[in-house]
Amino acid sequence: MRLVLQEELDTLQATLHEEGELVLRALRGAINALEQRDPELADEVIAFDDEVDRQYLAIQAGVESLLARQTPVAADLRLVLALLHNNLHLERMADYCVTIAKLTKLVYDVSPDPRLMAGFEEMGSRAEEMIRVSLDSFADRDVAVATSLVDLDELIDRANRRIVQHVLALGSNLALREWGLRMIIVSRCLERIGDHAVDIGEQTAYLVTGEFREFTDASHRAS
């Protein structure tokens, strides 16, 4: 039965799930701070990253120990490798939340363009959904759900492109243009969170099928 191996795999998966929940809280905090122009909330989001990092390091140490002591093979080995990847993807998502919070602090005294704010709310919600879908696909070993992330990613990509168009249309006011440039980075952060969610979906497919492939890539778009 390999009780110790199974217990350690279960613990690592539970810790990854907790890390995902923390990332969702960080993301919601970052979006709220941006929309409400709340620098204190932004500071909380920045400080909260330590919580995510703690989980990240716990998984890293757990994987190191498990590989050294339990010599996992076959599906167990794929699970450990996928956990290692997903751990990094979640940690990077949390870093993007920190970037959004830092940008929010720089521009909280500028009155925001309501169309952009509506766009960020949409992108934030889509990013949250993608994180949930990716984690569910991994927990349920559901390749079909994982593959659906490609379509969800297309939606967040389109929203990103709309944000860029809105920023270009902001006009010649210098303060507003500076604000707009920072908002393009915010938009890019949310779009990248979506990309990392797709990457987690790819790890689900690898775990289930034993074969790693990117769902889409720049040189070979999905047909």
Place this chain on the structure above:
Amino acid sequence: MTEIETRLEAPSVKIGDVSLEHVAERPRPSGSPELREPIFQVRDVTVSYSGNPALSDVSLDIYRNCVTAFIGPSGCGKSTFIRCFNHMNALIPGATIDGTIMYHDQDLYGPEVDAVEVRKRIGMVFQKPNPFPKTIYDNIAFGPRVLGLNDNLSERVERALQQAALWDEVKDRLKASALSLSGGQQQRLCIARCLAVEPDVILMDEPASALDPIATTRIEDLMHELKQEYTIVVVTHNMQQAARVADMTAFFSVNQGAEGQRTGILVEYDATQKIFTQPADKRTEDYVTGRFG
């Protein structure tokens, strides 16, 4: 007379004032091994056979409710060392032990200590399963009967077999010969026989080396479960087994003297995770990575 018969036949005295009840009432440890309670404190122990040191100058602590593994190449003294914990070396003519081993703060080799009582509290399981040529039931009941623990004997037998994860396989044939069991079942029977007298510590000397991989996995799972209630010390030549089951690992090696005499030494002792990811000593690293030994 076998060793087990020897240890079970004589009536006993307590080691100091440490009773089983007292031990059982102590709180369970938690957290990292460093925070746990030492059950054995070994200081400067040297074991010699006919004046020739087989193992030299070993100091370490064994922690309660941990699995502690001794690993190392042949002749490094790991089996010699584990036999110190229940006076087994005393059965070998010419064997002497220097240094101290404290057990629950009592000198294990103090003048008033009864070796038989020690072996009741500190049971041992050997490399080759060695059931008595009796029924399954009588194998387990033997120790309690000798010690006068006749109340609720059947319950005691069942509990020991349950703890050893053997009950479901033998409950319908308790009157069958123990020799009719498979090798893996016989080894779990020997563990159950050890548990039936409610020991504090279980010593295991290569407990799975004569077993197939499935039976080995069952023994390893059993060790993981038993450490909730007992302290386990295991000698294994299977390094990966130590990695899988042990909380703490001691690596022993061999020093060769100028005249070719070989003496076992303790090279490194630490949390198993540390030994297998970041050993402090180059000799340990060479051994666990397969570059030596």
